[in-house]
Amino acid sequence: MRTIDWVNGAVEIIDQTALPNEERVLRLHTVGELIAAIQSLAVRGAPALGVAGAFGVALAARVHSDDPAALSVAVRKIESARPTAVNLARGARRAAALLPHGPEAVLAEACRVRDEEIEASAAMARLGADLVAELCGNRPRLLTHCNTGGLAAVTIGTALGVVGELHQRGLLAGVIASETRPLLQGARLTSWELTRWGIEHRVAVDSAGPFLMARGEVDAVILGADRICANGDVINKIGTYAHALGARRAGIPFLVVAPESTVDVGTPSGAQVEIEDRGSAEVTAWSEAVNPAFDITPYDLVTAIVTDRRVIRVDRGERP
Template sequence: MRTIDWVDDAIVIIDQTALPAEERLLRLTTVEELIAAVRSLAVRGAPALGVAGALGVALAVRIGSDLEEQVRAIETARPTAVNLARGARRAASRIPDGPEAVLEEALAIRDEEIAASAAMATRGADLITELCGPRPRMLTHCNTGALAAVTVGTALGVVLELHRRGALGDVIASETRPLLQGARLTAWELSRAGVDFRVAVDGAGPFLMARGEVDAVVVGADRICANGDTVNKIGTYAHALGAHRAGIPFLVVAPESTIDADTPDGAAVPIEDRTQDEVNGSFPAANPAFDVTPHDLITAIVTDRRVIRPAEKW
């Protein structure tokens, strides 16, 4: 099943807010419904958001009113992940050619992300085996599987490819507070795949690394800056620090479409702050959705085309 697709002139998504209790599909027929799904995290993950942005423009063109305003609303529905705006702009570039051309471009983006996931899974699994040897024990954060990337996934795609090869130890899925994308979504995907795993609270990750229970950390990315700084779900930075201290590889797996050469470093990225109600409905709360991992803490970035060593010039 694809996380997001175009079916009978509508966008169809797996509602990620309902998992793991219910596997529910949402049919989105207006731009407003798409934007609400993006903001509520019914659809999320950088590659899936890129497809959502493109298909949203295809939907807007079919509706045919206030196109410029609707495209801008799609682009800015979530500000941190670069794929959403990039997908919307690419599809919008075909507006002069008509609705079918826009849809064709959006579906091309979907198909490119599917192919990219397969390539990253293979390249990432090869690199992990090279760095860690047979049956590495992995820690991952947030959700980076098919739910985040149409099919297969990014970082979790690497984990599942190692499992497919019979070359995976166990997996620790970091809970990912406050919305539990790890404890809900990654755990759901790992369970369906038959992978041995444990869920751990976010703060336990660095200590589990220090205790020798993790051989490598593998995460995704919502934006990779020109210098290699990486923006990902809040909590990623702490895992990078833990991996650095423990002397184990810290890998970022993300498609080339996530690299933003126009943003020099992590300090230039707008970080989305979400409502305090997600954390605590009674007291004031800080709730940044993302953090920045400096490039010098990253062992390698694995894309669908190459392996990048951020500590080196690239």
């Protein structure tokens, strides 16, 4: 299953707004449709957004091949469809760099972005499973937040890919997926993926995570990132920071799994990152709400960052 792909001249995605009730594939033919899918979270998760950005430019290149001004407007709109995951603008810019060579060259580059994410997922699964085994020993109980599986990448995923690899090695005792308010990426999507993989799991409300850690029911927290800054600060789904604090207090590892395409050494720290505000409608119809979609976990709460090429032991002073 590929979450996002280029099929017969259009972008095909699994519509993540419909899961787990319905497995629906959407075909996106225009940049407008693609941007709407990104903004509604029909396609979401940092690696998948990078691929969406690149395919979006491939769509634009077909329509506007003889109109450079329209092309650059389209590229800017794609890049800024969501602000926080560095992958989106990166994927779009990689494909856009090929625009002078024509639409086929742009599409070929977009397919490379897709293929690299598939390879990165496989590499992270191996590196991450080795590290969890080293830090936690046999049969750890893991807590994960948001959705970092194949749905958030192209296949396999980041942190959830590590979970899957540990399961395949027979090393996993169980998983707690925090529900991830307000759009329930954990309760809807992670739970759906874990069920498909046959992995035993339970869903916890977000605020239960630190308490479950304090009660000794979690051996490590493992999750993904939308951006990792030069100093090691981790930008990820709102609720991540609270889980990092809980892990530190409980004395258990806090592991971040993300491809190199999410590492942004051009941004010194989390303070410089735009945190998406998704407005109040997603939270409540009864009163005004503040709805930041991501938060910043300071590097000094992070044990290690696992990418497709390296393990960065932040706890030992290593930095991206």
